[in-house]
Amino acid sequence: MEAEQIEAYLDTFTMVTLVIFTEVPREAYFYVTDLERVYPLKKISEQRLEDRLLFHMVLDQKIPIHRDYWVVCPNGGRIPLKTGAVVRTKEFDEVFAYEKSDLGTLYTSEKTIFKVWAPTASSVRLKLFTSVSTAFEHPMRLGDRGVWETEVAGDCHLNEYCYLVRVNHAVNEAVDPYAKAVTINGKRGVVIDLSKTDPEGWDTALSPPPIKKTDSIIYEVHVRDFSIHPLSGMQHKGKFLAFTETGTAGPGHSVTGIDHLKKLGVTHVQLLPVNDYGSIDETKADTEYNWGYDPLHFNVPEGSYATDPADPISRIKEFKALISSMHVNGLRVIMDVVYNHVFIRETSDFEKIVPGYYFRFDYGGNPVNGTGVGNDTASERYMMRKFMMDSVMFWTKEYKVDGFRFDLMGIHDIKTMNEIYRELSEVNPAVFILGEGWKMNTWLDEDQKACIDSADKMPGISFFNDRFRDHVKGNIFHDALEGFINGDASQIAGMYENASGNSGEHGLFITPGQSINYIECHDNHTLWDRLRALHPYEEETVLRKRHLLGTALAIFSQGVPFIHAGQEFFRTKQGDGNSYKSGDIINRLDWERKAKYEADVQYVAELIQIRKKHPAFRIDEPEIIADCLSLLQYLPDGLFGYMIKNIGELDSWRHIILLYNGHQIEKVYQLPFPGQWTVTAEAMEVKEDGLYKTDDETLIIPPLGFTMAVQYSEKF
Known part of the structure; x- marks a missing residue:
C-alpha cells in the first residue's frame, strides 16, 4: 500500500476520514501517532465513490490539534494527517x-x-x-x-x-492578514508607526456633521477614473491625491474634481475598492487597470493609487489625505469593501495559515463558488466574522471612513452584518452601511443570507434597490422589459411602491432609508449606453430627456438617491457592459463631455438642491409617507405621478405634485386642488422658487418630461 494512494483528514476532533485510491482489506488496521503516542482508529462506516473508497474512522479520545500527526497503514507506511472539516465545525469555533x-x-x-x-x-x-x-x-x-x-x-x-x-x-x-502596511505588490507585511502616516492637519480635520440616511446623496466613483483624463485639470492623475486638488478645471473652464462634487451637491462619495488588490502589478501602476474587486490585503490601501507604491507610508498617508480633503470640503467617504471572496483562495494568506477555515466548502470538501470567482468566504465562522469586524473598525478609527458598501453582501450572513452595524454605530452613530443584497447560491441557509428579502431583519443596513432600477430603466438582463423611461407604462404600479420608499407594514423595507435608489452603477451598461442600444435611431435630444427623467425619479423618490460618476453628464463606456479591466479610454470620466453638457449637469445639481432644501422628499417615517403620499389617479396613459399632500408641518410647501411623462407626446393633467400653483420644474428646466405660477386647472406635461408643481404652506 503506497502512501500516495491514501489521504487522511481530521474532520472532527475525534473523526478521521481516509480517502483511499487503491484496494484495501476491509479489516485493515490503522492508527494515528505523533511519534510519541499511539491513538487507535476504529472504522464506523465506509463509502464507495467512483474512483475512491472512504473509510470513516473514530479516535477513542480528542487529540491536541496543533501537532504533526500521521496515520500508520497496515504495512507500516505513514500518511500525513491533515486538518479537514474539523476547522468548519461548531466545536472548533467554541x-x-x-x-x-x-x-x-x-x-x-x-x-x-x-x-x-x-x-x-x-x-x-x-x-x-x-x-x-x-x-x-x-x-x-x-x-x-x-x-x-x-x-x-x-x-x-x-x-x-x-x-x-x-x-x-x-x-x-x-503575510499577516492583519498587516497595516505592505511592500510593493503586497509580498510582505511591514511594521508601521501609524503616527508617521498622518498628513498635515489630520488631527484637526473634523468629519462633516452627522446626517440621517434619507438626507444622503451617494456618488460612486473609481479612484483612477476620476482624474486620469488628460483634460481633467488635475495634477495627480489616477491617484488618491487628485481628490485633494481644488480649483481644477477642464475644457472651457468647466469645473472638475472635488469642486465638481461639491457643486453637484452630493453628500457621500463611494469609492470602488481602495484596499490592496491583486490584479494590478504595482510596478506598472500607470499602465494597468482594474476595478479592484480581487482583494489581497484587506487593511492596506492599494499601492497603484499612491505616488510611490514602493514606499509603505505613501499609500497610507495619501489615502488619509484624500479622506481629510473630502471631510474639509463637506463630503463623507464610503469604502466599497470586498470581504466575500479573495483574489486566489489557494494562495491566500487565510488559506496558508488556517487551511479550510475561512472559506465555504460543500459536504464533499469542494470550494463553494456563489461569488462566481472561485471562492466564498465564511462570515458565519467566528474568526472570519471577527476579521471583518476588526477590519471595518480599523478603517473607521484609523482612517475616519464614514461608511461601507459591502460587495455581494448576500454571501454574508445576517448576524455578521447586524453585528458590524451595531459595533460601528457605537463609534460613529451616523455610519452608513449598504450592500448588494442579491440572493447568492452559497453554502448558507436561506434564512441566514444577508439579502434584500431579509431587509426587515437588518434595520440598520441599506440595500441597492434593483426593483427601483428595473421599473425605471428596465431589466438589465432582458431587453424586452424596457422600463418606464423607455415607454413601458406597465411599470407604473411598481414605480409608486419604490418612489414612496417601499417601506412600512407591507413594504420591502422597514424604513425608506434602507432603499438605495439607483438607475446605474459601475456594473453593467451605463444608462446612456443602454438607451442607445434600445433606441438606436433616436436623436440625442430625446435620449437626454429619457436619461434626465430617470435621474429625476432617483433624486425625488423617498429613500437614498445614488448617482454613478458621470451619470450627470450621460456617461458612456462605448457600449462596454463589463468594463472591470477595459482600461482608461473606456472607463475614465470624460471631463470634455461634462463641459459639453454643462447645462444638463446644472439641471441635475438644481434638482439635488431642491431635494436637500425640502424635507418632503426625505421622510424617515413610513407612517408619515403612508399619510402624505398618494398615487395620482385617472392619469393619461404613460403618465406617472404622485402627490405629497398636507406636508405643511414639515415643509414650506404644503402640496407637491410630481409628474413623469414616459411617452413622446405631451400629456394633460387635471390639478387636484384649486388655487395658485407654482411650477418649479418643467421641460428640463428647474427653479426652486418657481419657473412660473398658474391658476389654471390643468398642466401640460411635455414629452419625456418631469414636472413639479407646488402650493405653499401658510405656516412658512
Missing part, C-alpha cells in the same frame, strides 16, 4: 474563538508584539527583515485559543515581516 482585538502588530518605539491566529499550526516563526537582504527568524509561542505570539525589542518601524507557518506537514510563508 474552542478557538479569540475575542481580543490585538491580532497583527502592536508597535511602540521600544518593542513590537506580533500575534497571529493559527490554531492548526504545529509551529510558527516570525521572519523579520532588518534590511532588504537580512532576515532573522523568531520562534513564536502558542498562547490562548490558537494565537501565536512573539515580542521583538527595539524600533521595528518599516521592518518587513512574514510568518513561517507549519501546517499540514508543510511550512507556508504567509
Whole structure:
C-alpha cells in the first residue's frame, strides 16, 4: 500500500476520514501517532465513490490539534494527517474563538508584539527583515485559543515581516492578514508607526456633521477614473491625491474634481475598492487597470493609487489625505469593501495559515463558488466574522471612513452584518452601511443570507434597490422589459411602491432609508449606453430627456438617491457592459463631455438642491409617507405621478405634485386642488422658487418630461 494512494483528514476532533485510491482489506488496521503516542482508529462506516473508497474512522479520545500527526497503514507506511472539516465545525469555533482585538502588530518605539491566529499550526516563526537582504527568524509561542505570539525589542518601524507557518506537514510563508502596511505588490507585511502616516492637519480635520440616511446623496466613483483624463485639470492623475486638488478645471473652464462634487451637491462619495488588490502589478501602476474587486490585503490601501507604491507610508498617508480633503470640503467617504471572496483562495494568506477555515466548502470538501470567482468566504465562522469586524473598525478609527458598501453582501450572513452595524454605530452613530443584497447560491441557509428579502431583519443596513432600477430603466438582463423611461407604462404600479420608499407594514423595507435608489452603477451598461442600444435611431435630444427623467425619479423618490460618476453628464463606456479591466479610454470620466453638457449637469445639481432644501422628499417615517403620499389617479396613459399632500408641518410647501411623462407626446393633467400653483420644474428646466405660477386647472406635461408643481404652506 503506497502512501500516495491514501489521504487522511481530521474532520472532527475525534473523526478521521481516509480517502483511499487503491484496494484495501476491509479489516485493515490503522492508527494515528505523533511519534510519541499511539491513538487507535476504529472504522464506523465506509463509502464507495467512483474512483475512491472512504473509510470513516473514530479516535477513542480528542487529540491536541496543533501537532504533526500521521496515520500508520497496515504495512507500516505513514500518511500525513491533515486538518479537514474539523476547522468548519461548531466545536472548533467554541474552542478557538479569540475575542481580543490585538491580532497583527502592536508597535511602540521600544518593542513590537506580533500575534497571529493559527490554531492548526504545529509551529510558527516570525521572519523579520532588518534590511532588504537580512532576515532573522523568531520562534513564536502558542498562547490562548490558537494565537501565536512573539515580542521583538527595539524600533521595528518599516521592518518587513512574514510568518513561517507549519501546517499540514508543510511550512507556508504567509503575510499577516492583519498587516497595516505592505511592500510593493503586497509580498510582505511591514511594521508601521501609524503616527508617521498622518498628513498635515489630520488631527484637526473634523468629519462633516452627522446626517440621517434619507438626507444622503451617494456618488460612486473609481479612484483612477476620476482624474486620469488628460483634460481633467488635475495634477495627480489616477491617484488618491487628485481628490485633494481644488480649483481644477477642464475644457472651457468647466469645473472638475472635488469642486465638481461639491457643486453637484452630493453628500457621500463611494469609492470602488481602495484596499490592496491583486490584479494590478504595482510596478506598472500607470499602465494597468482594474476595478479592484480581487482583494489581497484587506487593511492596506492599494499601492497603484499612491505616488510611490514602493514606499509603505505613501499609500497610507495619501489615502488619509484624500479622506481629510473630502471631510474639509463637506463630503463623507464610503469604502466599497470586498470581504466575500479573495483574489486566489489557494494562495491566500487565510488559506496558508488556517487551511479550510475561512472559506465555504460543500459536504464533499469542494470550494463553494456563489461569488462566481472561485471562492466564498465564511462570515458565519467566528474568526472570519471577527476579521471583518476588526477590519471595518480599523478603517473607521484609523482612517475616519464614514461608511461601507459591502460587495455581494448576500454571501454574508445576517448576524455578521447586524453585528458590524451595531459595533460601528457605537463609534460613529451616523455610519452608513449598504450592500448588494442579491440572493447568492452559497453554502448558507436561506434564512441566514444577508439579502434584500431579509431587509426587515437588518434595520440598520441599506440595500441597492434593483426593483427601483428595473421599473425605471428596465431589466438589465432582458431587453424586452424596457422600463418606464423607455415607454413601458406597465411599470407604473411598481414605480409608486419604490418612489414612496417601499417601506412600512407591507413594504420591502422597514424604513425608506434602507432603499438605495439607483438607475446605474459601475456594473453593467451605463444608462446612456443602454438607451442607445434600445433606441438606436433616436436623436440625442430625446435620449437626454429619457436619461434626465430617470435621474429625476432617483433624486425625488423617498429613500437614498445614488448617482454613478458621470451619470450627470450621460456617461458612456462605448457600449462596454463589463468594463472591470477595459482600461482608461473606456472607463475614465470624460471631463470634455461634462463641459459639453454643462447645462444638463446644472439641471441635475438644481434638482439635488431642491431635494436637500425640502424635507418632503426625505421622510424617515413610513407612517408619515403612508399619510402624505398618494398615487395620482385617472392619469393619461404613460403618465406617472404622485402627490405629497398636507406636508405643511414639515415643509414650506404644503402640496407637491410630481409628474413623469414616459411617452413622446405631451400629456394633460387635471390639478387636484384649486388655487395658485407654482411650477418649479418643467421641460428640463428647474427653479426652486418657481419657473412660473398658474391658476389654471390643468398642466401640460411635455414629452419625456418631469414636472413639479407646488402650493405653499401658510405656516412658512
